Amino acid sequence: MQDVHVISFGYLHGDAPDDAHLVADLRDHFLNPAPHLPNLVFPDARVREHVLATPGISALAEALVAAAEALVAGPGTEDVVLAVGCSGGEHRAPTVARDVAERLRGRGHTVDLAHRELRGHADHGQDRGEGRPARPV
Incomplete structure (x- = not known):
């Protein structure tokens, strides 16, 4: 089974990761x-x-x-990359990204969680990854 990589980011600091298969833009529909x-x-x-x-x-x-x-569930073999973005990447995006990661883990998926704008808050699925570097994006 493929792993799922969930990445939070802020559009004020750059575009969504190029390798994202799914991008959720929270800026217009959910307020700061x-x-x-x-x-x-x-x-x-x-x-x-x-x-x-x-x-x-x-x-x-x-x-x-x-x-x-x-x-x-599809026939592909690549890991799935899901990016969640808001304006600054410090409130909405990391909160939603973590919630999605926790839900996926609860359904048996292996999930890597990284917060691009919050260095030091990577979660690699085992020990909550506090202090570990985020996955490069």
Whole structure:
């Protein structure tokens, strides 16, 4: 079975990874976290809770899981790369990327999670990868 690589990123820092098979752009449909969360970024629990409580986020995460599973089920042999982007890559994208990765793992997939704009927060599926370098994108 192919692995799934989930990458969060911020469009203010560059385009989506070239090797992404699926790209979710959160900028226009899901607003930045509320002003009551100044100077907080992922993985702060308050940021995660706020983003995950946003209407539509759970449905989007489930749709991304379904799309990734459809690609994995196909005849291809390449790993599946799913990119989730927002403006800065510090709130919405890493929160949704982590949620998608956790859902995929819960369904038995091997998942590598990297946050392009948050160096030091890579998750390689075993020990949550704290402090390990992110996968090059």
